[in-house]
Amino acid sequence: MVALLPLLAAAQGGAKSVVTTDRVRAELLAHAPDGIAPGRQVWLGLQLAHKPEWHTYWKNSGDSGLPTQLTWTLPRGVEAGEIAWPVPRKIPIGALANYGYEGTVLLPVPLTITPEFKAPLAGDLEVRLKANWLVCKKECIPEEGDFVLKVPARSTTALNAAQFQQAFDAQPRPLDGGGSTARIEGSALAITVQGLPATLRGKPLEFFPETGEVVETGAQWTQAWKGEAWTAQVPLSPQRAASPTAMPVVLASNGQGWRTELKVVGAWPAAQAAPAGLPPSLEAALRENARAPATPSIGFAAALLGALLGGLILNLMPCVFPILAIKVVGFTRHADDHRGHRISGLAYTAGVVVSFAGLAALMLALRAAGEQLGWGFQLQSPAVVAVLAALFTIIGLNLAGVFEFRSFLPSRWATMQAKHPVADAFLTGVLAVAVASPCTAPFMGASLGLAIALPAAEALAIFAVLGLGMALPYLVASWVPPVARWLPRPGAWMETFRRLMAFPMFGTVVWLVWVLGQQSGIDGAGALLALLVALSMTVWALTLRGRVRLALGALALASFGLLAWTAGGAITRVATAQPAGAQERWQAWAPGRVDQLLAEGRPVFVDFTAAWCVTCQYNKKTTLTDREVLADFESRNFALLRADWTRRDPAITEALAQLGRSGVPVYVVYRQGRPPVVLSEVIGVEEVRSVINNEL
Known part of the structure; x- marks a missing residue:
């Protein structure tokens, strides 16, 4: 458990001021040059540094895409405003066009400090941010980050003044909207903008409407100066979805922008429904750039219930059956020891819950470090599969009566299992999780999907409840006397049952060999079989007495190894085969x-x-x-x-x-x-x- 503490700390500390992916470096910055107090100027900002050729989106993403979304968690008395969007650039994509940012951009957000705000005793204002952005090249990747930043509340913060000043300079300046119009003329908008600086006259301007799905973003349009007024003829979108009475727009030149609101003059034509079958190239382009992360549809309480039910159902999954055999043998061996049953049930439950939480913490920590992992990730490693196969081979040989652990260990070690049943039950729980964790039972999928998107503490709670669900039948059986009375009494039948339980254990070994064959090919499966045969030969040889019996045992095992090698290829081929025509x-x-x-x-x-x-x-x-x-x-x-x-x-x-x-x-x-x-x-x-x- 002590070894898991750094992993738990790493998972809980996943929120930080910097999140780095293969495409974007995102950092949460603060700017409070006058300190933090009511009436003072305080800014936060998410800085996105894109890798070459990648981009994210403006508030109106254009023909496709999604704008960056920021969700803040702030102390009482502190309120976040809207993003002060810098001027974007037009990003053509074939016949389409998007509005967004390349290179490095800072998205500043103003904070309002109300009189209710009380400076914390620790002297730091803790800010938390959940950010989602869609980053695109030819393909699009939805990304997200959890950020935390502690801003000194009793002193000034101006280390990022240059970045914020650059963002302020890139924000569009307001224009007096008097006389600026967007007149509807058939299938186009005739735009007239008054009040632009005289230095812009005669120069071409970029045009960015803040209202989406009105104009055809990628179409050709014309512009001209008529005295002090800038005019343009912009085509309406054939799939127009909005009919605003006023249109806020940004006009830009050389990265500097001016924002005004156009009064819409005239009657909008009837909006046309999207055609049933768009051209394949357009359909693919839209899907490619508009892919958003799926939001889990269940809540936290439902996820906990799903995890509990999923853990219960895990006990019925084939991959867990060999471990159930061990538990049944253990229960019947101590059928009259009610106190021992209860302690064993608690220890087994602790082993299952701690192991689920430990695996979850490791997965979350690795994901926070940038690894793309999911549940069951440990069995994606051929080395882990091989180690488990060797472990279950040894357990199977022990259940079959080929050897007893006490015959190979010093007497002090050999009696540890009897002297420390709590540790034995705890380790059985750990072993159960090692085998069961790759399975996904009904009710588990949505719960685990939500867990990886939650803060670390809530995610670990879901995995812990999953472990509790898996251990619950044994916990109930160990603490409820009527259930305990249903258990059979010890007797000679137990030895036969124990040997019988070796077969599902060997079946698990066959499955693991097949898994490694899928990962590494038939040569990998054959190599693992050879290793397991050598391991079995060693164990068996150590149980023999006398040179003749040792030689005969070695010869028999060598023959078995040759047959197993041949059978391994057949197992792999049969397991991977599909019915004819499938x-x-x-x-x-x-x-x-x-x-x-x-x-x-x-x-x-x-x-x-x-x-x-x-x-x-x-x-x-x-x-x-x-x-x-x-x-x-x-x-x-x-x-x-x-x-x-x-x-x-x-x-x-x-x-x-x-x-x-x-x-x-x-x-x-x-x-x-x-x-x-x-x-x-x-x-x-x-x-x-x-x-x-x-x-x-």
Whole structure:
């Protein structure tokens, strides 16, 4: 537990003044040259430094995109205003155009300090910011950051004066709007602006309307000076969605802008509905630049309930069954020891909860450091898979009676399990989480998806409740006497049951070998099998007495190893095979592939899966190979994509996050012009057929 404290601290300290991604460096800055007090000038600002060719968006993003959004958490008596947007630039994208920022831009926000504000005793004003921005090149990536900044409340803050002054200089200056109009003339706006500086006369100006979806951003337009008035003829958008009575606009020259409000003169033509089928190139461009992060649709309380139910259901998942065997043996071994049962139940629960929280803290800390990880990330490492396979091989041999741990250990160590049942139960809980964590049970998906978007403390609470749900049946069984009385009494049957339980443990080893085969190919699976055979041979040889028996044991194990190597290839090939006619239906998922297929007019079904996800394999071998389901896919002209997350893939991690998920399985149906539909984790034939046949 002590080793987890730095990870917990790192996860809880994920909020900071700087967030860096592969595309943007974002920093929260403050400017309080006169200190913090009522009536004083205080500014905050988010500075975005873009990598070359990347950009974010203005308050009106143009034909596509999304403006940066800032959500503040401030002390009582401190209120944040709106972003004082600097003058943007026009960013052409084929026949379209957006308004945004490249290079480095500071988005300043004024603070109002009211008389209710009381300077904190610590002397610092703590500011928290949740920021979301869409950063685009040819592709678009929704990003976010949690920032915290402590601003001295009893002294001045002017270290960032130069950056804020540059942002103030880039803000448009107000113009007297008297006489400035936007006259509706057929399918265009005839714009007249009065009161511009005399130094601008005769010069071409840039035009940025603050109201979106009115003019055709990427179209050609004309401008001219008529004496002191600047005029322009700007085409209306064929898909106009707004009919304002006044239009605030920004005119700019060489980075300096002037803002005025145009009075709309005339009657707007009837707004046209968007055509049912936009050109594929336009449709793809719009989707490419307007992709926003999916917001989880459930609240924190619902997420806690989903985590508790999901943890309970985890006990029914195949990957957890071997651990249940160990718990059943342990329960029956001490059936008459009620106090021991209770202590063991608490220790097991503590092991499960601490392990879930520890894994979650590690994942959150690595994500805060810029890693693209999701739930079950540990089994994306072939080394972890190999270590688990070796561990379960040893446990299986022990359950089968091949050896006893006490025969290999000093007598003092050999009796530790009996002397320290609490530690033994706690470690069993840790082992259960190691095997169960890659599974995603029903109710878990949405809860885990919300957890990774929450502050660290709330996220860890969700994972802890998930662990509590998984341990709850054993906790209840250990503390409720009627449940304990249902347990069978100790007897000779226990030895037979113990040996029987070795088989699900070996089944887990087979599964892990297959997982490593998916990650590293058949050679990797073969190498792991050879390692496990060598490990088994060593364990067995150590139990033999006499040279002859040792030689015979070694020969038998060598023969078994040769057969296992041959069988390993067959296992891998059979496990990865699909029914006839099914495999060729699926294509590999890739970023942008869904958009391409939708632009071609095809609906898309995406299977987010991984070899180490037992639920994924169950669904793949049952529902997704059902003849009626496949026939419906074919009749509806569905494109089938498979996103394989067996090895770490940041693009798949990001796609899952956009869907509000952090683990697999996830099944999604995409249709042109409609939001994606996310199915349940354990899908049934009727559920899939209902969704893919629903054209509404």
